[in-house]
Amino acid sequence: MNRETVHTGRVTRRTLLAATAALLAGADLAEARRLTPKQVRALKAAVRGRVLTPSSAGYDAARVVFNRRYDGVKPPAVVQVKDAADVRAVVEWANRFEIPLVSRSGGHGYNGDSTSATAVVVDLNALNRISYRDGTATLGPGARTLAVYTALARHGAMIPAGSCPTVGVGGLVLGGGMGLAGRAYGLTLDRVTSFDAVTADGKRRRVDDGDALFWALRGGGGSFAIVTAIRVKTPHVTHAAFFSISYPRAAREEALAAWDALAPHAPRALTAILTLDSGGASAFGQYLGSEPALRALIRPLGGTPVVGSADYLTVQKRWVGAKPARTTFAASSLYVRKPLTHAARTAFLGAADTGAALILDAYGGAINRPHRADTAFPHRDERFSVQVLSYAPIMVAKARVRHARRLIAPYGSGAYANYADPDLTNALRAYYGANLPRLRRIKHELDPANRFRPAQGIR
Template sequence: MDVDRRTFLRLAGVSAAGAVAAACAPGGSPAPAASSGPAAPPTSAPPAGRLPTGPPNWDDLRSQLAGSLLRPGTDGYDTAKLAFNPLFDTNNPVAIATASTVQDVQACVRAAAGRVTLAARSGGHSYAGYSVPQSGLVIDVAALNKIEVSGGKAVIGAGAKLKDVYAALGRAGRALPAGSCPTVGIAGLTLGGGIGVLARNYGLTCDHLSSAQVVTADGRTLTASADSEPDLYWALRGGGGGNFGIVTEFTFDTDPAPDLTVFTLRFPAGSAADVLGTWQQWIAAMPRELWANVVLSGGSPVQCRVSGCYVGGTAGLNTLLNNLTTNSGARPSQRTVRSVDFLGAMKFFEGGSDRQTFVGSSRIITTPVDAAKVVALAEGRDGTDLLIDGLGGKVAEPAKDATAFWHRDALASVQVYTQTTTKTRDKAADSVSEVVAGLAAAGAGGGYVNYIDPALPDWKTAYYGDNAQRLQDVAKKYDPQNVFRFGQGVVS
């Protein structure tokens, strides 16, 4: 049953399971672990047949955990329950387990499956608050944050944050395409696909995933790869967080860290439609070494900037940028071009790390849309940004059904991001809904699951397209009793 955005924002988390988003508010420029030993034997029989009823035995679970278990009213609970977005501060989980080991995750699943909603939380950036379920159990995997880079492989715990991932990769001279928000967790980013500033040249984050350790609904730990649990491996690459189990560790294939050139072009008022219209044709024709986005900042007038990065030097980039400015007829009021290393580029694009109050959603551009209509949607909407991130290039090489990520043929994704407060959230929610509907009318359909939005029309098809049915089949195979259910789970 669909709910309107206002109702959801008040009640978010009633039925949820660990989906997290992949980006922060636009700032600056543009805007789970393998066991160190054998798995612990189950302390009780894994779910089979009918799931148990009644509340979990919290004292028994606490005694099994190497980490902590916080209940309402205990010291630390009020802080531990907080996610990135203060809109969900009123969500009160029945318990928060800090998972220090993969055995902790197993114990939580065995103790609570079928009894309360389960939600794995990595970075806590879920746009819908799904990682903080009301009256549910939060399994916080932040302590599973190891990052080991050796040769061309990176083994990364589900709780690792992007700022730490990038720092470790930079020290090792390696690169992994990922998102731009420093406090986003690697888990949610990867499971939803992983759009980022290197995507056109290197692909999505999930395209580099070679294997994952997953705690399933029956409390087992499985390894998902091309040769082991291949259906699960397929689903984890773009099928969204929270749907199939709790990933505790990822193994990625990395690339040698490139030297990059980053840039920002700020355009004068009145040029946004010309820039966006030209940009759509321009980015499609660019070599995959160039990634760029357009950011439309709402107001009167709408402000516009184009930012990006280039795997190459300044001379080659400047030629490509001149092509954009000449064809758009818009002369930038400010032009910044800078040579940086991999880590420097990631810092150039990172958004803010402080908690931010916002409402967000998304659409996908497959073929060029009416630029004037899109710009008009931002007119007069102070505090709203439309972040239009270029895709194509390496992202488009796999077939649409090669992984769960459906939008292989997309020209760009559009993130709608509106700053708000708890007092003005209803107004912001209505505004976002209007923009999302307007984007569809302008020719942008679909949606990106890492900008998850309960009010998005036909969200399952929007996120997963023709891959939705296979995702449902995989979820039923590994979670036949829908233990990891939540409001936008693939079998909900």
Template sequence: MTVDQLRTAVSGPVVAPGDSEWDAARRFHTGVGAPVVIVRASSVDDVRAALRIAVSDREDVMIRSGGHSAWGAVPGGVTIDISALNSIRVDGDLVHVGGGATWGAIATELATHGLGLSSGDTASVGVGGLTLGGGIGLMVRAWGLAADQLVGAQLVTADGDVLEVSPRSHPDLFWALRGGGGNFGVVTRFDFRAHALPAVAFAHLGIDGDARPVLRALRDLLADAPRELTATFSDVPAMDPNMPAGATIAAVWAGPDEAGLRAALAPLVALDGVHEIEAAVRPYRQILLEVPEADPDVPMPGFVGGNTLLDQLDDDAIERLVAFRQARPASVVLLRSLGGAYADVAQDDSPFPAREATWFAMAGAFDVPGMLDDTSRADAEAAWAAIEERGSGCYGNFTPSTDPSWVARMFSAETLARLARIKREWDPGNVFCRNHNVVPAEA
């Protein structure tokens, strides 16, 4: 493959090693990549042309929008950066979003129309990766996954063809896009059904002392709470610059009903050791996190742990999660409530696992040099495995590993087989393999 071919075929910038822009272009949000070449697509036609050349030269392809994926660090291949395809157009409650848009920009634009979508937690995360992986957002109980709000998409296939995909047009492919990852093509436009959202009520609670009784109370509260309420528990060390250290609960009410939020949280606030840090009505955009880009001179630490979807947050699961954090100063635990609209979607209606789960759980120790040795690393792996075995599948978007074995943990055998059959139809050469890869089924 020649850079000259790409520069002739596409209208957007093509950046290669040796170019003055190379070092800046190969940086992505969470690291520094080393692809063969980077194509900064300025149009759908640029995506098509770049794909055809990459396929002709038998190059793997990685699609970059927000740039939060760990796959950006895998060397080689052609990176097609679609961040310039970031248009946002609102037509009633139908929102057409370019595949390179970020959730912060989407929230900002939708606010001018009194609308909202349940998205990721971070403003700079791209719409593409989050949606294709499912998308457990801050209002998942109110409106389901980001993928549950999807009603259509424009997709460029490995052959360079442009498809309009919906429940009526290529329904199997549409099913695969709602949680099957970026295995099936480049989504250059997402069509979402938005919801009325003038603002959100948000509360932040601090926890002093033992988190166990608070988590039990939070679990019981969410068992029959209004679906407008989604709650997130986190316990993080001081080393994380993006969140205050210690144990906290963030609660989001899908709407400006601060009184309703306070009433729902009253049993928690009444507990010993729980205090209110803040409670207010805000634009949705203001509660999205602002996460700084990775410093290329400071490598990201490893992560020993994982995530899972729990049918029930029982006392034993709470004990194991709290104990995991207490035993490891440089570790993190996160829980997010599910149920509500998330559970309204039948299991067979999307590839996303565990629709009966009521909680998403994540725990991991940061593998900082000098803090973990082989024994403590193995101990953390065993402690996490004991938690994961209680769950039903994992959430790929929160899996920083590029180990291909994770795919079998993300989907049931039946779902993975169906995805593999669809993959065989639309990408038999596995061009789109820089992801949690679904290998095409054998013919």
């Protein structure tokens, strides 16, 4: 940050009171640093999209992200870029005035990394084009998961991705992209063949195999470039079978043991997820095969399964449900490599009794096929990830998540960058493991001035 070019707004009684109230409520708050009038004029002249500063009408709607936890964060400006040329213009402007930038696609980052009190937000929501040709989809980073599933289904095609309809593919693919086709087809990033990106030198580049940036963008997050398009190989899938099982509280340990024995080693066509909370457990999943074969496969999970099958898009709509509203939550994650012992299962049930929920995503299959150094995403030897999640007023949610994670921490390591936890100690080591030194070298080479600055980014 160049202190000469960005100055902090004056502290008034009103801002002080607002800050105190927000801190008492536990919100992650940061007051905006303001751009100078000259900087704002230059930015508006450089781009075709809208530039919103704290004094603009519409600024508050433009600055907030999915997690209300970050509603107190006020960026110096939000630039709603119209196209890749706008992105390039913003980077050139930022270089001229030495202003840091953060990118935003869908705004669903758990850690609020697509907003900032000090960096200008490059909002890529309008870059949401989805096109398809000969087994490859070209996706704008602002395209949302359900829109992608819907557009590709017309061609009998799909991408493996998550189950929130409004997550942006930009953030999803840069961190991983785990979903119910994960064990069959890998993470979203495993299907990427190339990116279009604007690098810190202001150049537009096609980034593909053999390029260090291609390696870094597949799992290393938003520290390296601004991605303006993603090309993804799309498997031909038209139907899927699905199941769900609910277990009462008394059956939680049995369900956890059965899921742990089956899900990480099942045929790769099956991806199964287990959720645990204080009320009970549920297992659900998707199988790219027939309904009778799925019934036979999940028999060891016990309970009374609901099993069905449908065209692929209908099954995805079943997982994504209704469009989620902005909400407040805290979350963390952990990877588990070894089968759970009785002591580990007891710890998991204790964690599920803290008020936080645990969501276990089975790995193995296509997710574990690449070597951990093949892409920046390092978690290729894990049995499953555990997401620890609490929807509650933020101080309560944070305490529950911290408590639950502490209970299960002896049985795992690492963390998933897409379930990013802003309160995690040694977060970068947890997200990137042994790939962190290489990511730091690439960052140093491509962005020595640290232009792209997500809060939990690579410095």
